[in-house]
Amino acid sequence: MIELTPNIHMFLRDDWGARRPDFNRLEKQGWDAHEAFLHHSDDSNAEAINHLEEQFAKMRSIQDFHMDVRGWADIGYHFVVMQPYGDIPYARIFQGRGRNLVPAAQQDHNTGTLAVCVVGDFRTDHLMDNTRYALEVLLDRYNDALRTLGGHGDVFPTECPGSNIRSAIPTIAGAVNLAVYKR
Numbered sequence: 678m679i680e681l682t683p684n685i686h687m688f689l690r691d692d693w694g695a696r697r698p699d700f701n702r703l704e705k706q707g708w709d710a711h712e713a714f715l716h717h718s719d720d721s722n723a724e725a726i727n728h729l730e731e732q733f734a735k736m737r738s739i740q741d742f743h744m745d746v747r748g749w750a751d752i753g754y755h756f757v758v759m760q761p762y763g764d765i766p767y768a769r770i771f772q773g774r775g776r777n778l779v780p781a782a783q784q785d786h787n788t789g790t791l792a793v794c795v796v797g798d799f800r801t802d803h804l805m806d807n808t809r810y811a812l813e814v815l816l817d818r819y820n821d822a823l824r825t826l827g828g829h830g831d832v833f834p835t836e837c838p839g840s841n842i843r844s845a846i847p848t849i850a851g852a853v854n855l856a857v858y859k860r
């Protein structure tokens with residue numbers, strides 16, 4: 678676990694028990710992704726996932742789904758963020774695919790991007806201020822090469838990441854000096 682700030686913690690692959698990826702099929706892109714894209718997991722019961730062990734299990738289930746059902750080499754996203762439901766005071770960040778690897782997240786628009794998913798259905802779920810802050814902390818940390826922030830729907834016909842994340846993109850981008858992605 679890494680303390681990005683005293684309250685915003687990132688849990689690493691070993692913390693949540695990630696499976697070994699299919700290294701032969703992972704493609705390197707280096708460390709200079711210029712475009713970050715936000716996603717939601719489209720889970721209708723995200724508020725039931727609030728303790729650390731449940732969040733670790735959620736990470737394993739996302740990875741299993743991406744590898745076993747989608748047929749991808751690893752979990753598709755570079756990072757996953759979970760909101761602070763229940764008695765959990767702060768949003769948590771979980772490490773996904775290696776940041777120097779091409780993600781599997783925005784079909785036909787993956788190379789050179791950073792893919793971040795928030796667990797929930799943000800057509801209806803409210804993006805909490807603390808979750809927004811966690812996204813800002815995360816993007817700021819990896820901001821050296823980043824230039825733009827967008828939503829999945831900017832590059833693919835999908836409602837992802839949901840209107841409640843989409844409407845927060847200008848605020849988040851402004852907080853970390855990124856431009857809002859324009860197609």
Ligand SMILES: [Zn+2]
Nearest residue numbers: 716717829837
């Ligand atoms: Zn998406």
